Amino acid sequence: MNAPLPPAPAPVVPVQTGLTGAVSNLAKVIAAGHFPVCVEVSPPVGPNIEAIQREIKTLKGYGDAYNVTDNQSAMVHVSSLAVSIMLKQAGMEPVVQFTCRDRNRLGLQGDMLGAAVFGINTILCLSGDHPIWGDHPQCKAVYDIDSLNAIRMARMMRNNQVFENGKAIPRLAPDFFIGAVENPFAPPYDYRPYRLAKKIVAGAQFIQTQLIFNVDRFREFMKRVVDLGLHEKIAILAGVGPVRSSKAAEYMKNEVAGMDVPDWVLKRLEGLSKEDQQKAGLDICCEIANQVKEIEGVRGLHIMAVSWPAAVPQVCQMLGLYPRPVV
Amino acid sequence: MSIRAFFQDRPMPYVWIWKMTEAVLLRMGPLFKRVGVERSSKIMKVPEELIKGLMFDCQDCAQCLLHYNGMTCPMNCPKQLRNGPCGGVRLNGKCEVKPEMDCVWVKGIERIQKTPYKNEMFRLNPPVDWRLEGMASWVTMAVGADQIRTGSEQGIRYATEAFEKQEAAQ
Numbered sequence: 001m002n003a004p005l006p007p008a009p010a011p012v013v014p015v016q017t018g019l020t021g022a023v024s025n026l027a028k029v030i031a032a033g034h035f036p037v038c039v040e041v042s043p044p045v046g047p048n049i050e051a052i053q054r055e056i057k058t059l060k061g062y063g064d065a066y067n068v069t070d071n072q073s074a075m076v077h078v079s080s081l082a083v084s085i086m087l088k089q090a091g092m093e094p095v096v097q098f099t100c101r102d103r104n105r106l107g108l109q110g111d112m113l114g115a116a117v118f119g120i121n122t123i124l125c126l127s128g129d130h131p132i133w134g135d136h137p138q139c140k141a142v143y144d145i146d147s148l149n150a151i152r153m154a155r156m157m158r159n160n161q162v163f164e165n166g167k168a169i170p171r172l173a174p175d176f177f178i179g180a181v182e183n184p185f186a187p188p189y190d191y192r193p194y195r196l197a198k199k200i201v202a203g204a205q206f207i208q209t210q211l212i213f214n215v216d217r218f219r220e221f222m223k224r225v226v227d228l229g230l231h232e233k234i235a236i237l238a239g240v241g242p243v244r245s246s247k248a249a250e251y252m253k254n255e256v257a258g259m260d261v262p263d264w265v266l267k268r269l270e271g272l273s274k275e276d277q278q279k280a281g282l283d284i285c286c287e288i289a290n291q292v293k294e295i296e297g298v299r300g301l302h303i304m305a306v307s308w309p310a311a312v313p314q315v316c317q318m319l320g321l322y323p324r325p326v327v
Numbered sequence: 328m329s330i331r332a333f334f335q336d337r338p339m340p341y342v343w344i345w346k347m348t349e350a351v352l353l354r355m356g357p358l359f360k361r362v363g364v365e366r367s368s369k370i371m372k373v374p375e376e377l378i379k380g381l382m383f384d385c386q387d388c389a390q391c392l393l394h395y396n397g398m399t400c401p402m403n404c405p406k407q408l409r410n411g412p413c414g415g416v417r418l419n420g421k422c423e424v425k426p427e428m429d430c431v432w433v434k435g436i437e438r439i440q441k442t443p444y445k446n447e448m449f450r451l452n453p454p455v456d457w458r459l460e461g462m463a464s465w466v467t468m469a470v471g472a473d474q475i476r477t478g479s480e481q482g483i484r485y486a487t488e489a490f491e492k493q494e495a496a497q
Contacts, residue, residue: 014479127413130424145454148410156478183414191436197486228490257415257423
């Protein structure tokens with residue numbers, strides 16, 4: 001009740017920096033008209049530098065950019081920014097993920113500037129899974145701002161060189177290529193394309209979708225997106241990934257929020273030996289990827305091999321996406 | 328279905344009530360300012376909490392989005408999203424965090440179709456100013472304190488910007 005009233009908004013003439021994030025490798029690949037591929041990197045749970053180096057060795061060269069997850073599934077992992085810096089030093093283009101679950105406006109902006117200091121130019125803003133799903137269900141979920149406002153914040157830091165509070169950033173503006181996520185498989189289906197449009201207006205330049213198993217649903221979503229002409233304003237990277245076992249598929253279907261795993265996936269994995277299950281998982285992934293690639297409006301792929309990084313090189317080679325273009 | 332949801336699913340009476348309230352409140356601004364924003368907020372909060380708490384399970388954010396979201400309070404979302412729904416909505420339209428609760432954004436978008444505020448589902452809602460939390464939104468609205476400016480942006484933008492031209496061409 002004793003809250004002081006905010007001061008009246010002061011009229012400002014926004015600076016126009018003219019930056020668009022074009023320095024990002026992902027932006028260059030998209031601008032050159034190639035078919036971009038993003039690969040997801042999961043930081044380890046413990047402070048294990050060897051695990052990170054191993055993952056770098058496995059994945060290097062297979063993507064145009066590498067998404068480093070931020071406390072994936074609301075479980076504690078090595079921070080996204082730290083691993084991104086390692087990737088950058090190894091000559092890979094990291095995409096730092098910023099979830100609004102763990103940080104307020106101060107934390108988000110501070111880490112965004114931290115990324116910019118290390119020359120990391122590609123960022124992805126998302127709300128993040130609720131802590132109730134993770135290993136610290138007792139913690140306070142921050143959600144000071146939502147993903148859309150995080151995107152808008154990053155865009156204004158870059159375009160107008162201002163912080164969220166409207167004050168100018170001294171000397172330099174960070175040059176971000178800004179990404180977002182969208183899940184075409186969660187209701188209300190009719191509204192999802194409009195929410196994508198909201199994110200475009202907020203400042204998103206590329207989106208990565210949730211893992212696609214239900215291709216028909218995704219096709220419907222894309223049809224609406226193309227009708228609205230949104231695919232020309234934003235690069236849509238379709239999310240695909242192999243499942244390792246029928247157990248993993250079942251877990252995804254039942255325990256992961258916002259996943260739509262149709263029964264045919266489970267049926268195909270059922271009753272196979274462990275190795276055959278892995279092989280079938282790769283085959284399903286490639287089949288879906290080939291179908292998705294043909295859908296109008298899809299600009300690239302985002303490969304998520306959850307806790308199975310070794311599958312990424314195989315998938316890329318099976319799809320003929322290796323080697324990656326140099327731009 | 329609860330009694331509250333029953334009435335919220337028929338939002339037009341609420342819209343009329345809101346329109347009348349809005350007309351009154353917009354004239355009250357100078358009075359609130361003279362009395363003092365904080366003091367008038369203390370007074371107005373009593374009826375507001377009672378009425379909006381009962382009707383909408385109001386969470387006292389003091390930056391009311393009710394009529395922008397089909398008379399459904401978005402602050403009941405466990406993630407308190409101002410621009411929902413998130414990607415975690417269950418296939419049956421329930422909340423990922425509270426499986427027994429309907430997603431407030433799914434419901435809001437459904438209900439807003441029945442109101443004259445349909446276009447507001449394209450609104451880019453600014454983030455919450457947490458300093459206002461606990462005040463009376465009737466007062467903050469009347470004196471214009473809920474007009475949050477973020478960064479360099481003045482005024483509210485709409486998603487229609489992204490596809491207006493294509494729609495018009497068709």
